[in-house]
Amino acid sequence: MPGSPAGPAPPPGDDHPAGDAARQRDPRAGGPAPHEGAPADGGGWLTGLAVTLTVGTGTLDVASFARLGGVFSSVMTGNLVVSGFAIGTAAFAQLLTSVTAIAGYVAGVLTGTRLASRFRTGREAAGGAGWRCPLGVIAALAAELVVLAVFAAGWSATGARPAAGPLHGLLALAAGAMGLQSSAMRALGAGRAVSTTYLTGTLTGVVAALITVGRPEGARLRDLTVLTAVPVGAAGGALVIAHAPAVLPVIPLVTVLTAVTVAAVLRRRPVPAAR
Helix, strand or coil, rough: CCCCCCCCCCCCCCCCCCHHHHHHHHHHHCCCCCCCCCCCCCHHHHHHHHHHHHHHHHHHHHHHHCCCCCCCCCCHHHHHHHHHHHHHHHCHHHHHHHHHHHHHHHHHHHHHHHHHEEEEEEHHCCCCCCCCCHHHHHHHHHHHHHHHHHHHHHHHHHCCCCHHHHHHHHHHHHHHHHHHHHHHHCCCCCCCCCCCCCHHCCCCCCCHCCCCCCCCCCHHHHHHHHHHHHHHHHHHHHHCCCCCCHCCCHHHHHHHHHHHHHHHHCCCCCCCCCC
């Protein structure tokens, strides 16, 4: 005897596999979000990495501003303004200096981006990175370390007071190092990318967060500490350049070496799996 027509299937309940799957896809359904337990903003290790690198940025910018032509190795907005001012006032020597810094930075970004892409694993590219720090980020930071070592050698060879020719070479190296660092931190990916060189956007976010909600507390703390690290590094660089200028490159070298070492160690620490 045929049974009665089947009615509509009941919606998946809490104990139904389909309901659990739906909650995994949609956090609003009350279940855990995808990759729950993995810190979306990278956690405390990322804050430490960013602050360490930013201290070196402040120091290197002081070296560029004080001894390499009055421009910056990381702040390209300022260098673009200097370029425009130099064009308007026919100060072509200053224009050459600012263009050198911009060109060096661009070359660093291009190289760092290529390195980050070349060493990016398939798992990272798919968005399910099982590592705290992508290999491409470590490769770009390692390249920055090499560039800074060459910069330090040149700085020492010129007695920390380079003439016109060596000045432009050292400036290109300093700006290239900052470009490599910028591309490395950008390669951390969505939710973890943090700037350690250009910080106007970071400052904007910190101020905006005073009257808005939604920014994770850990990310806000990181932004504040990164902003603090810039003047700290700059102040340290100013003191060193006034009393022992020959050793100034040691500061950015140590900060990047520390970052590379920490990133390499954390490379093998898996992000907690979804529960």
